[in-house]
Amino acid sequence: MDDGQGGQDVGLIFDVFKEIGIIEQLSRAILEARLPGDLIAPHFSVLSHLSRREDGQTPIDMARAFQVPKTSMTHTLKGLEGLGLIEMRPNPKDGRSKRVWLTDDGRALFARVIVDLGPDFVALARGFDTTRLAEIQPVLTDLRIFLDAARDV
Numbered sequence: 001m002d003d004g005q006g007g008q009d010v011g012l013i014f015d016v017f018k019e020i021g022i023i024e025q026l027s028r029a030i031l032e033a034r035l036p037g038d039l040i041a042p043h044f045s046v047l048s049h050l051s052r053r054e055d056g057q058t059p060i061d062m063a064r065a066f067q068v069p070k071t072s073m074t075h076t077l078k079g080l081e082g083l084g085l086i087e088m089r090p091n092p093k094d095g096r097s098k099r100v101w102l103t104d105d106g107r108a109l110f111a112r113v114i115v116d117l118g119p120d121f122v123a124l125a126r127g128f129d130t131t132r133l134a135e136i137q138p139v140l141t142d143l144r145i146f147l148d149a150a151r152d153v
Contacts, residue, residue, distance in 0.1 A: 034116040036109070039083075042076050047085065047102065047110040056099045058091065067151070085109055 028041045035044060049065065050057070057065075063073035077100060080086040085106035091097040102110075124130075 030120050031113075031117070034113055034120070036113075037083075043080055043085075044110075044113060046076055046080060046100075047106055050086070050100065050102045051107065051110050055101045056089075058097050058099055060097070062100065080106070 031041055031044060032039075035041075045066070046062070049062065059073050059077055060070055062077075063070045066073065077086060077088065081088055083105075084103055087101045087103050088098040089101055091099050
């Protein structure tokens, strides 16, 4: 029961966020073990973002979406561009800024990493009750949506 001051709720929220943070670290290690070359999780996150959302976003919009400084996003994008995984094109709306596009190589690498993660996911499915994951997935989605909306307030 909550004490009216949010005391128990604060402890619960802290514990949930702590677990999510640890899970993020462990899942990042699994991902980075499957990434080729010098790619790291932030690179893959950008590929995932562009695969899931529309191509043609500006670097500043992507920095906002990832909640990182524009300089950090620019550094990540330059690395991906140097590997031929993304392409920076002039923004037709203003001619000064750029827009980011996945290349065919970027799409192929993203798809290959998903396939390469398959054995890790199979091992997880064999060792952990995926019914429990299915039960918490909607809660995690709702939490993400709430937190995403709250950052824009």
